[in-house]
Amino acid sequence: MKTVYHKADSRGFADHGWLKSYHSFSFANYYNPERMSFGALRVLNDDQVSSGMGFGAHPHSNMEIISIPLEGDLEHKDSMGTTAVIRKGEIQVMSAGTGVQHSEYNRNQDELVKFLQIWVIPNKMNVEPRYDQIRISENSEVNAFQQILSPNPNDDGVWIYQDAWFNLANFNEGYSQEYRLNNEGNGVYVFVLKGSAKIGDQVLGTRDGFGIWETDGFLLEAVADSEILLMEVPMVI
Known part of the structure; x- marks a missing residue:
C-alpha cells in the first residue's frame, strides 16, 4: 500500500474577493509539481462564491467536471441549452467532450x-458534450458508503x-467500515468534508486529503461524526 497525506492548510489558496478557492492540486496560479493530480483526479477545488457573483461563460473540453454543492444555490448555464440550479444533496456532472461553454453563479443575494x-x-476523448444532475440525498444512509x-x-x-467510483460516507463517531476498490490499478483519494477520520495510523481532520493506492481495500474509521468523500480513480492515465 502506498499513501500520500495532504493537510488542509497545505492546499493552494486564491482570494479573488468574490471567490475564495482552495486547491488540492495545481490549478490556475497555484503550481506544485508534487501535486499535479492523483491519477485521473486532476482538480479538487473547494470554492466559496459571494452572493450574486460567479464564473462567467468559459470553455472546457475533454474533461469530466463534477460539482457537489455544500451550501447555497449554484446556478448553471451552458452552451447545450441547460439552465439549472444545484443545491446541497445534489450532484452535477458535465462531460465537456468536443467542447462546451458554461457559467456558474451564486443566484442568491444574501448567502454564500x-x-x-x-x-x-476521461478515458474517451471528443465525445458529444452532456449534462446530468440528480438528487443524491434521498438515498443517503448513516454508517454506509x-x-x-x-x-x-x-x-x-x-x-x-x-x-471511477465516488462514494459519500456519513459515519457516526466510532463507526468503521472497510472500503473495497472496484478495479485493480485504481487508487482512492479520501477527502474529509467535516469531522475527523482515521485510516491506519493516519488521523484526518476537516478538509484533509489522503490518497491510497496499490491495495485492495482499507478500513475507514470515524473519529468523530463525519462526512467523507471517497474518489476512486485509475492511477495510470
Whole structure:
C-alpha cells in the first residue's frame, strides 16, 4: 500500500474577493509539481462564491467536471441549452467532450455558495458534450458508503467516461467500515468534508486529503461524526 497525506492548510489558496478557492492540486496560479493530480483526479477545488457573483461563460473540453454543492444555490448555464440550479444533496456532472461553454453563479443575494469542483480526466476523448444532475440525498444512509458516481449509466449516482467510483460516507463517531476498490490499478483519494477520520495510523481532520493506492481495500474509521468523500480513480492515465 502506498499513501500520500495532504493537510488542509497545505492546499493552494486564491482570494479573488468574490471567490475564495482552495486547491488540492495545481490549478490556475497555484503550481506544485508534487501535486499535479492523483491519477485521473486532476482538480479538487473547494470554492466559496459571494452572493450574486460567479464564473462567467468559459470553455472546457475533454474533461469530466463534477460539482457537489455544500451550501447555497449554484446556478448553471451552458452552451447545450441547460439552465439549472444545484443545491446541497445534489450532484452535477458535465462531460465537456468536443467542447462546451458554461457559467456558474451564486443566484442568491444574501448567502454564500460553497461547492466542490472536481475534474476527472476521461478515458474517451471528443465525445458529444452532456449534462446530468440528480438528487443524491434521498438515498443517503448513516454508517454506509453511498455511491454517487460510477462509469455505469444504470448504477446509482451520475456516470462519467472513466473507470471511477465516488462514494459519500456519513459515519457516526466510532463507526468503521472497510472500503473495497472496484478495479485493480485504481487508487482512492479520501477527502474529509467535516469531522475527523482515521485510516491506519493516519488521523484526518476537516478538509484533509489522503490518497491510497496499490491495495485492495482499507478500513475507514470515524473519529468523530463525519462526512467523507471517497474518489476512486485509475492511477495510470
